[in-house]
Amino acid sequence: xxxxxxSRKWWHFDYQNVPCxxxxxxxxxxxxxxVGGLVFARTKIVRRSCDYAVASFAVISLSFxxxxxxxxxxxxxxxxxIIESYQSRVNMAQKESQTADxxxxxxxxxxx
Numbered sequence: 001x002x003x004x005x006x007s008r009k010w011w012h013f014d015y016q017n018v019p020c021x022x023x024x025x026x027x028x029x030x031x032x033x034x035v036g037g038l039v040f041a042r043t044k045i046v047r048r049s050c051d052y053a054v055a056s057f058a059v060i061s062l063s064f065x066x067x068x069x070x071x072x073x074x075x076x077x078x079x080x081x082i083i084e085s086y087q088s089r090v091n092m093a094q095k096e097s098q099t100a101d102x103x104x105x106x107x108x109x110x111x112x
Contacts, residue, residue, distance in 0.1 A: 020068035028061030 016022075036053025040046065 019072050020065050024061045024065035027064045028057045031060035032057030
């Protein structure tokens with residue numbers, strides 16, 4: 001059996017760790033097939049339809065990858081901001097509990 005945690009590589013390129021790679025390639029391949037098929041159905045020239053298919057694959061793949069990476073980076077920024085605000089709240093709560101403990105200790109000392 002294959003190890004599920006082992007990353008898959010294609011010519012030393014770890015495509016599973018690249019965000020949006022799979023979806024952009026799938027959209028590009030399907031778009032290239034559709035455009036190439038439509039051009040071939042209209043012109044019946046194989047060379048031209050292949051040229052259009054490859055060009056549309058490149059344009060669609062790069063466009064979708066750029067679009068997807070933009071939204072992934074926005075989501076990461078939101079998550080980072082939430083984590084920072086949570087950590088600041090935890091730090092404030094710890095400081096407040098420490099000052100409350102110090103006040104209690106001072107009151108106990110003054111009562112004695």
